[in-house]
Every structure is written in structure tokens, then in C-alpha cells.
Amino acid sequence: MTMTKSLALATAGLILATTAALAQPSELKLGVVLEPPALDPTAGAAEAIDIVVFQNVFEALVRIEQDGSVSPGLAKSWAVSEDGKAYTFVLNEGVTFHDGTSFDAEDVKFTFDRILADDSVNAQKALYQVIDSVNVIDPLTVEFKLKRQDGLFLFNIGRGDAVIVAPESAENNANEPIGTGPLHFVQWDRGSRVVLEANGAYWGMPLALTKVTYRFIGDTATMTNALLAGDIDGTNNFGAEALAIFENNPQFKIVTGTTEGETILSTNNQREPFTHLKVRQAMAHAINRDELVAATYGYGTPIGTHFAPHHADYLDLTATYPYDLEKAKALLAEAGFPDGFSATLKLPPPAYARTSGQIIASEFAQIGIKLELINMEWAPWLEDVFGNKDFDLTIISHVEPFDIGIYADPNYYFGYDNPEVQALNETLNGTIDPSERKRLVQEIQTIIAKDAVNGYLFQLPQTGVWNAKLDGMWQNSPIEGVVLRDIHWTE
Known part of the structure; x- marks a missing residue:
């Protein structure tokens, strides 16, 4: 074969390959399921926001990978001080925002100062309270000084709540x-x-x-x-x-x-009669998780506390309050409600919530608790339940990763106030050693399970259907x- 024929055939092959590549769909x-109420993940709690924009439109200093590990993002590298309380990040060069404005260390400082401001509306602001200061060293270098060691610091700054925004556009990011x-x-x-x-x-x-x-x-x-x-x-x-x-x-x-979605019967611990431990224990005994999982067609995983079963630190506490209607009735009587009581169950749009709500209403009716089911759209649910704490019971999947720390916040929407858990969580936040972190987090899991803070139902699966x-x-x-x-x- 001559060189000319070889070149012609190679050229033809290249054209065919290029044509095939161009023919591939790229959209x-x-x-x-849910429309986001806004599009700024630093100013809203809804998962629907992150589904659209997190790691797609907005980026963080680091990336969280599918296995939960942390890799470089807008920061190409970082160094940690010997005492574990200072992190110095080196930023990638040549990065710009979509409006053409440049990205540099000042944007990083602006982002975290905004998160920590007194008027901040960041849903996970508590995660970043460990930050003492953010200091610009030069345009491509920024230093974080922490109040204490934090074993989840790198993970937390990779979350949607900590994506980097610019002062020129931050106020309009919602729309x-x-x-x-x-x-x-x-x-x-x-x-x-x-x-x-x-x-x-x-x-x-x-x-x-x-x-x-x-x-x-x-x-x-x-x-x-x-x-x-x-x-x-x-x-x-x-x-x-x-x-x-x-x-x-x-x-x-x-x-x-799997997902990080702990599906719970969230309970207003600040509202009667749910302030009574025995009432919450009675409800826990009246929940048949097998029935709930069957309603999710077997894809859900029963849970007995607020922690993902696929996590290495998970403790199986599903036997803490086994399904037992007679025990549930006895506990209600001991709490002063021998004939039960009436309450509302506010349900957001997802099918898991609406279906589980019907099942739980039927189960609770057997011990005298009469539930009025109130179906709500997402925006009113966020305002009334999550924001204003105007609810008795609700069903929701908490999809934030490693979010057991919400039980240490008495101002969180379900209103659980336990100084012991708060102290344990404070110690956990300052602990880096993996074995000690496991011991602490399992102790918190056990306490909230025994306190029946919420009804722990099942871990939400991820079931995608794709072309x-x-x-x-x-x-x-x-x-x-x-x-x-x-x-x-x-x-």
C-alpha cells in the first residue's frame, strides 16, 4: 500500500470518527420530583436546590466524591498546621465566575464571612462556627484558622452550603x-x-x-x-x-x-403531648418498619436512629423499641393519655412521605392516636414546619450527610434540647481520631434512639432510571x- 493510499484511508477514518462523535447527543x-424554592444553596435548606446547582453551577474549595472522600476543587492543594487548627489553601489560577468576574481569595473570604454573619440565612451555619477567621494571604492563597480541631472541616467546606460566591452577584443567586x-x-x-x-x-x-x-x-x-x-x-x-x-x-x-436520607417521623419535642418521653416511646412502639419498607417496595433499609446504615460508625438500634401495640397502649396510659389524643401530620410532596403518612396514621389509630393528614407543597412546608416550627408531626428524609449534630441544636425545628448530647457533640466536633469519633457518635446515636426524639423509619434509597x-x-x-x-x- 502506498503512503498516499494509507493517508487517504486514515483521513477517511478520521472523518468518519469525527462525524460519529459529532452525531452523539450532548444534551x-x-x-x-421537586422544584427548588430558590437556586442559592448557601441560603436555603432544600435538597432540591443542590440537585440543580451543586457542583454543576456552583463549586466549593474541595469536591466530595461518590465514595465520600474529599479531593481538590477550586483549591488545588492545602496544608494543615501541626495543631490541626489552621488550613492554608492554594487556589487554582485563571478561574472566573460566569459573569466574567475573577475568582480569588477575596471571594473565599467573602463567602465564609457571609455564612458566619449575624444575619446569615445559611441552613448549615452551625457547621462553620468552628471557623475563627479567614485570612487572605495573597490572591491565590487563603488561610482558615479554627477555634478547635474539626474532623469534618474539609468535608463540610465541600458541601453545597459552602460553595464559593462572589460579592458582585451573591444577592441575586436565588433567582x-x-x-x-x-x-x-x-x-x-x-x-x-x-x-x-x-x-x-x-x-x-x-x-x-x-x-x-x-x-x-x-x-x-x-x-x-x-x-x-x-x-x-x-x-x-x-x-x-x-x-x-x-x-x-x-x-x-x-x-x-444508597443515600444519606434518614426518613423520620419528625416530632415537635416542644409541643404537648410530645414533650412526654412515654408518649414518644409509645409512638415508637407503634411503628411497624417492615410495613413501611414494604411500601417502598423493599428498597428502604430500616433504621433505629439518625445515621446512615452504610456508614462505618452506624449502630443498629432498630430493636430499641420493637413493634408492640400493647406496650404502646400501656405507655400512653402511663403518660396520662389512656384514650389517646388527636394530632396533625403535615406531609410534604414526596411519595415516601405521603405513603408513609397513611401507614403511620393507620398504625397510630390502633393505640388511640388520631392523626389528621395535611398534604403540603414544598414551599409552605419549608415555611410552616421547618421555619416556623408550626407542626405536631411530619415525615421527611434528612438528606444532609453526617448530620447527627442537628440533635445538639435546641433551636432546630424539632426542638430537642439535651445538654448531654450537646456536650458529646461538642467533643465530637473537636476530635480527629477515628476510633474516638466512632465511640462518640455511637453514644449520641444511642441516646437519641432511647429518647425517641423522632420516629426512625428507614433509609431512603437512590433508585435512578436512565436511558x-x-x-x-x-x-x-x-x-x-x-x-x-x-x-x-x-x-
Whole structure:
């Protein structure tokens, strides 16, 4: 074969390969259950915010990977002082925000000063109270000084609550988010969709996707039809009750894994009659977790405390209050409620909450507790229940990773005030040694289980349904959000 023929064939092959590559889809239409109330993850508690923007539009100093490990992000490296109370971060060069403004150490300082300000509305502000000061060394170097050692410091600054924002745009991020991420915000059609497009000036490895559209689809039947019709290419967490439709369909793949979502019967510990331990214990004995898990089609994992079962420090406390209706009735009588009482159960939109609410109402009726079920949309739930603490009972999945520290905050919405837990948590926060951290966190797990602070139901699974030609989706969800950076079409 002559050199000319070889070159011609190679050129033809290159053209064909290039044409095939260009023919590959580069857009993703993603169905999600909840519409976010806003798009600023540093100023809201809803997981729906992070699902759209975390690690996609906004980035943090470090990245949290699928296995929960921490890797470089906007900071390319860091050093820790010998006493563990000072972290010095070296930032990546040439990073800009989507509006063209530059990113530097001043933006890092602004972000954390904003989180810690007296008027801060950051949902996880307590996690960052360990920070004593943030000091700009030079434009690409920033130092954090801590009040004490904190074994979760690096993890916490990688969360959505600590993404880096700019002073020029921070106030408008709720409606027009501007970050440094691989995708930039295009539009938000409220009640319908959010559109993101590739950031052509991205400082890091660009995504395979050029456009991502989030469609808000609140019920499983509509989500099913959208998948089958090709109106969406996938969803990160599909209703388990309909998974069978896709199990033997070669056009789809089901990706199942775990989440950080502890699903609880959240109880207002500051409101009668739930201030009584025996009342809470009675409710715990009246909960049949097997029935609840069956209602999630077997994908949920029963829990007896507020901690993820896949975590190495988890303690199985499901036997603390076994299902026992006679014991539950006796405890109610001892608490002064032999005939039971009436209460409200406010339920947010997710199917796991509405379905579990019906089951628990039926279970509680057998011991004389009459529940009025109140279905709520997400925004009113956040305002009334989470914000104003105006509720008796509710069902919600707490999806924040390693969030057992909420039980040390008496101002948190379920109002649990236990000085012993607060002291243990303070010690835990200042402990780096893994074995000692395990002992402390298991002690807290045991106390809150025995106190029946909330009804501990099951760990929420992640059950994604995706077009079979998509790859790179995260199987597990160690953090809130849907990380898009590895998703790509395979042909």
C-alpha cells in the first residue's frame, strides 16, 4: 500500500470518527420530583436546590466524591498546621465566575464571612462556627484558622452550603445563580424547568454535556410517561413502586444505591403531648418498619436512629423499641393519655412521605392516636414546619450527610434540647481520631434512639432510571445533589 493510499484511508477514518462523535447527543433532559424554592444553596435548606446547582453551577474549595472522600476543587492543594487548627489553601489560577468576574481569595473570604454573619440565612451555619477567621494571604492563597480541631472541616467546606460566591452577584443567586462551575444558568421557567448550558470558559475539565434541562415532575405516573416517551432521558431517584416497568426494558438501565436520607417521623419535642418521653416511646412502639419498607417496595433499609446504615460508625438500634401495640397502649396510659389524643401530620410532596403518612396514621389509630393528614407543597412546608416550627408531626428524609449534630441544636425545628448530647457533640466536633469519633457518635446515636426524639423509619434509597445509552451517573449519593460531570452518552 502506498503512503498516499494509507493517508487517504486514515483521513477517511478520521472523518468518519469525527462525524460519529459529532452525531452523539450532548444534551440531557433530567426529570426531578421537586422544584427548588430558590437556586442559592448557601441560603436555603432544600435538597432540591443542590440537585440543580451543586457542583454543576456552583463549586466549593474541595469536591466530595461518590465514595465520600474529599479531593481538590477550586483549591488545588492545602496544608494543615501541626495543631490541626489552621488550613492554608492554594487556589487554582485563571478561574472566573460566569459573569466574567475573577475568582480569588477575596471571594473565599467573602463567602465564609457571609455564612458566619449575624444575619446569615445559611441552613448549615452551625457547621462553620468552628471557623475563627479567614485570612487572605495573597490572591491565590487563603488561610482558615479554627477555634478547635474539626474532623469534618474539609468535608463540610465541600458541601453545597459552602460553595464559593462572589460579592458582585451573591444577592441575586436565588433567582440568577452565578458560580464558577462547568455549567452556567440560562433560564428558570417556574413550575416547569431550569435550563443550564456548558460554561465555555470553564477552568477545569469540560463536561461531555453541552446543555442540561431539569424538568419538574411531581408524580410517578407522569415521570414514567415522560421516560417512556423520551421527553426526559433519566431521573436520579424514581418511585420504587413503578420500577418494574423498566426492569426488563433494554432502552433503560436502573441504577440503585444508597443515600444519606434518614426518613423520620419528625416530632415537635416542644409541643404537648410530645414533650412526654412515654408518649414518644409509645409512638415508637407503634411503628411497624417492615410495613413501611414494604411500601417502598423493599428498597428502604430500616433504621433505629439518625445515621446512615452504610456508614462505618452506624449502630443498629432498630430493636430499641420493637413493634408492640400493647406496650404502646400501656405507655400512653402511663403518660396520662389512656384514650389517646388527636394530632396533625403535615406531609410534604414526596411519595415516601405521603405513603408513609397513611401507614403511620393507620398504625397510630390502633393505640388511640388520631392523626389528621395535611398534604403540603414544598414551599409552605419549608415555611410552616421547618421555619416556623408550626407542626405536631411530619415525615421527611434528612438528606444532609453526617448530620447527627442537628440533635445538639435546641433551636432546630424539632426542638430537642439535651445538654448531654450537646456536650458529646461538642467533643465530637473537636476530635480527629477515628476510633474516638466512632465511640462518640455511637453514644449520641444511642441516646437519641432511647429518647425517641423522632420516629426512625428507614433509609431512603437512590433508585435512578436512565436511558441505557447514558453512563457516568453516581450510583450512591453521599451528598445532596446530582453531579453531572461524569455523565455522557455512550453512542
